[in-house]
Amino acid sequence: MDCVQVPRTNLREEPIRKILISGAAGFIGAALAQRLPKDRTVKLLIDRIPEAELDPDFRKLIKRPDVYYLCIDLMDREAVSALPKDVDTIYHLAAVIGVEQVQRAPDRVLEVNALTALNIFHYARTLGNLRRVLFSSTSEVYAGTLKHFGIPVPTGENVPLCLEDVSTPRTSYALSKVYGEGVAFAWRHNYGIPITIVRYHNIYGPRMGFRHVIPQTFVKIAESDGKIEVPSPGHTRAFCYIDDAVEATIRCGESANTEGKIVHIGSSAEEIAIRDLVLRIADIMDRRIGSQTCRIRLARRRVDARTPQCSSG
Numbered sequence: 001m002d003c004v005q006v007p008r009t010n011l012r013e014e015p016i017r018k019i020l021i022s023g024a025a026g027f028i029g030a031a032l033a034q035r036l037p038k039d040r041t042v043k044l045l046i047d048r049i050p051e052a053e054l055d056p057d058f059r060k061l062i063k064r065p066d067v068y069y070l071c072i073d074l075m076d077r078e079a080v081s082a083l084p085k086d087v088d089t090i091y092h093l094a095a096v097i098g099v100e101q102v103q104r105a106p107d108r109v110l111e112v113n114a115l116t117a118l119n120i121f122h123y124a125r126t127l128g129n130l131r132r133v134l135f136s137s138t139s140e141v142y143a144g145t146l147k148h149f150g151i152p153v154p155t156g157e158n159v160p161l162c163l164e165d166v167s168t169p170r171t172s173y174a175l176s177k178v179y180g181e182g183v184a185f186a187w188r189h190n191y192g193i194p195i196t197i198v199r200y201h202n203i204y205g206p207r208m209g210f211r212h213v214i215p216q217t218f219v220k221i222a223e224s225d226g227k228i229e230v231p232s233p234g235h236t237r238a239f240c241y242i243d244d245a246v247e248a249t250i251r252c253g254e255s256a257n258t259e260g261k262i263v264h265i266g267s268s269a270e271e272i273a274i275r276d277l278v279l280r281i282a283d284i285m286d287r288r289i290g291s292q293t294c295r296i297r298l299a300r301r302r303v304d305a306r307t308p309q310c311s312s313g
Ligand SMILES: NC(=O)c1ccc[n+]([C@@H]2O[C@H](COP(=O)([O-])OP(=O)(O)OC[C@H]3O[C@@H](n4cnc5c(N)ncnc54)[C@H](O)[C@@H]3O)[C@@H](O)[C@H]2O)c1
Pocket: 022, 023, 024, 025, 026, 027, 028, 029, 046, 047, 048, 049, 072, 073, 074, 075, 092, 093, 094, 095, 096, 097, 112, 116, 136, 137, 138, 139, 199, 200, 201, 202, 203, 204, 209, 311, 312, 313
């Protein structure tokens, strides 16, 4: 019998990867952890939610042998600096987000989002084998530019940013994310930390919670007594499904081409007006619009249907 020659490359084993996801119990973090390869990749999932309060899907995920869950508040610099030193990639997704939280506690948004970013980058400096820190930012950073100057569609990542009125709570979120982006670039400049910024645009899918327009519309329709109010019916948005967003996130975290870059993650495949979104959701729920069971009362507001709307996520 002929002896089969095994190519030498097959004999060499790839080193085990160690990937840290902050904010891992959240919508994007958990989906990302699910999607990363199972083989030879240890996932260190960090969130401040105690194990007893985690949802069943996430609990199932952290039972896998390649997954470790650590309940840590990333505001705690000492706890962060004590994390393992052999992590090679960090996806920093932890943040306080959502219109409700942003309106109620802008101080918390600024404090948590700024301090967690700082602590993560201080920690990143201590890692010997670091390949990338991916910082999650948002389309909301364009809100001020969009309102005051207008922006081209599709929008390039180099559009200058302009902050909306800093005295309004809503600005705190964009401000905290612009600050985080600045920290990432400063740590790259001063300490050579390899970074990528991703700006997510309207991601949707399972486990997204009820802070966003799609699940909120389902609830509004379910609870409606025949009509619902749609504040900005003509505003258009393009939604990106979580699986696509996560795939793009991993590519951004892995590709040499995205190092030192800002990358939009969203979809330009289908732009939909909020009015049409509501009608589509009503249809899925088998609720009739107009003369039948569910009536949409359109608020009278002048809107430009071509204007892309930034989300608060
Ligand atoms: N979902 C979107 O459409 C969207 C859009 C734009 C930007 N983003 C950004 O993407 C990232 C992930 O978003 P998401 O939708 O998964 O949010 P999410 O709220 O579902 O998840 C964020 C997680 O961070 C955790 N966290 C917050 N503060 C923490 C702290 N101090 N220590 C440890 N954990 C902490 C929370 O417990 C939560 O589980 C965020 O940074 C967000 O700003 C998301």
